[in-house]
Amino acid sequence: MIRLHHLLIAAVLGLGGLGAQAQAGAAAGAAAAEYRLGAGDVVRVVVYQNPDLTLETRVSETGVISYPLLGNVRIGGLGVSAAEKLIADGLRNGNYVKQPQVTLVLLQVKGNQASVLGQVNRPGRFPIETADMRVTDLLANAGGVASTGGDQLVLTGMRDGKPLRLEIDLPSVFAANSDRAASDVLIQNGDVLWVDRAPIVYIYGEVQRPGPMRLERGMTLMQVLAAGGGLTQRGTERGIRVHRKSADGKVQVMQPAMDDGVKDGDVVYVKESLF
Structure with missing residues (x-):
């Protein structure tokens, strides 16, 4: 019983360690996904109970803002929380504010x-x-x-x-x-x-709805004719020709089967039946 109790305690501690690792990993992922300040971004910096240190400014092309008491502070490339810490550390280390609570708000995104x-x-x-x-x-x-x-x-x-x-x-x-x-x-x-x-195929001649149409992926000649409303009473399947431009710019005239595929830019012509 004592051994079982010890094993249970170890298991609980192990799970707790895994939970802490998971939380640390999630925090690291959140930090990695934080927006990075860039040139042109408009920010507002507020220090709790120090209204004279409130500043609304634009990040310069070099990633710098001019902040009261601290001068030029380079926040370009930093996340919001890192920029807050940088300003807070400057105020604390310079003995300007004992326990600064800095909040940086991103007002306008222009840098990224x-x-x-x-x-x-x-x-x-x-x-x-x-x-x-x-x-x-x-x-x-x-x-x-x-x-x-x-x-x-x-x-x-x-x-x-x-x-x-x-x-x-x-x-x-x-x-x-x-x-x-x-x-x-x-x-x-x-x-x-x-x-x-979108790729386009052109159909004209003896069809119900001639003109350009969107070429769907894997579309066959039969499907193109169906999208064009089918043949007219004067149209004939034996008179169907496909005009296709080759890589060298020359136009080839083919008589494909109804289940053959068509390509972007093909021109399908349906001739009139002679009988």
Whole structure:
């Protein structure tokens, strides 16, 4: 019984140690995900019971603010809590305030931004307000993909001093067995997300609804004709031709089967039956 009691105590202590490790890991993760102040950010610094030390200012291009009594304080690149501690330590070490309680509020985000261009509903520059912003978060800020937009995204930027160009297949980000962390990458300052237009196929001739149409993934010739309302009474399947531009710019004329796939830019022509 005594041995069992000791084993139970050890188990409880072990779980407590694991809980402490988990809490420490969560705290470290939260600290890593904290927003980093950057040039252009507007901040307000408040010191409890010291209204004369309240300051509202913009972070300079060099990451510095000019603070009363302390002079230039470099907070660029720091998280909010680290910037608060830096100012508090300066006030305490300079014997200006005995126990300073410093609060820094981020009023306007300008230092860390990313751009979204192309076929989105609200293209433009958007602030990176959290360090864990991902491609889908940035795309949501831009209002999502427009009706003319496709599934292919291109992310450009810098990582570790080297240029980054990453092609992202948007549907695969949400696929059941996808590694979302690998495809839905973290956004960093200066990144540009490009949303390409949707692929288009053109259909004309003896069809009910001729004109351009969105080419869905894996679409066959039969599906294209169905999307065009089908053939007219004068149309014939034997008169269907697909005009496709090759890599050298020359146009090839083909007579594909109905279950053959079509490609972006294809022109489907349905001839009139002679009988």
